[in-house]
Amino acid sequence: MAENTSGDESLLFLTDEQVRKGIEAMFFAYRGFTADPDRILEDLDYGRAHHRAIHFIHRSPGTTVSNLLAILGVTKQSLNRVLRALIEQGLVRIEKGRVDQRERHLYLTDKGSTLERALSDAQRARMRAAYRAAGPQAVQGFRAVLEAMMDPEQRRQYQRLREGGP
Amino acid sequence: MAENTSGDESLLFLTDEQVRKGIEAMFFAYRGFTADPDRILEDLDYGRAHHRAIHFIHRSPGTTVSNLLAILGVTKQSLNRVLRALIEQGLVRIEKGRVDQRERHLYLTDKGSTLERALSDAQRARMRAAYRAAGPQAVQGFRAVLEAMMDPEQRRQYQRLREGGP
């Protein structure tokens, strides 16, 4: 890890090669990031799409289908296929909107919550270990760069979720 | 790495919710990370798999098929489909090994290099902007956390690339 430099020049003189390493780090790290949940899901015949739906329903209980569509950035046909499987298998339940009855509000069932817990325990364990290995300052930098890397619309979604905590 | 102890509570007291935000940041940022190359590839009827192959062939000219398999972590059938398209369309050329003639060494053609340049210019521009927005210290933290998040095998691959060659 030793090819830099004394201090702040590292920003001004970031070579293409150095930036490229950041790109490769994203590529390899994302594989690690998804590896543990993937192993759990495999046994249950679910995939990442199911994981993402479960994650964000857990995160925002009662969210609507269209809200979930906006967060996940997929088509409703694609989401619907996933959601149907989760509902049929009793992980997610639906509640018709009381104010606007066209809307479907989504909730995890107990069974769904159990899976969510297993998935996020695994993923958080790795994230936590990485944080610990890298140190507290690194964590802030990590989040700052990721946030800056998002599209404005994605950042908006992200920050909406963030509200309610540091 | 800066493992400073004067702010360590932030590590010790990281709540599940705080770690979860890191997870969501990865999710949203990865979308941004791939968005620009995806737009370019779309017009050319290529996908991310082609991008990855092109990236690593550029990175390690003359690399073999089996080396590329190890880096990308896919099956040879999957890689072969991608590679065949790239060769047919004149972006990649193959050279039989001179020492070991079973090996196929892979190189970008001029046409391939042109596309590689376009793709990585786009991706680097975003990465560079994120770095600039987040600041030099953040960049180090970003890389440190990502590296710690990788599987050991992935980290090995990553570090082999960092050392300036195959």
Next chain:
DNA sequence: TTGGAAAGTCAACAACGCTGACGTAAATTC
């Protein structure tokens, strides 16, 4: 009451993963 938003569905398709089986050429081992 009618226009349009929200949700759901059917059909078809593409990218890109996977497994399994088989073939060929070259290197290595016995």
Next chain:
DNA sequence: GAATTTACGTCAGCGTTGTTGACTTTCCAA
């Protein structure tokens, strides 16, 4: 020199997850 292993290519088939397009049902709101 024969047998085995390695590196690569290919055929066939399948699953997940994304896409468009077209259509219906339900329901709010003007």
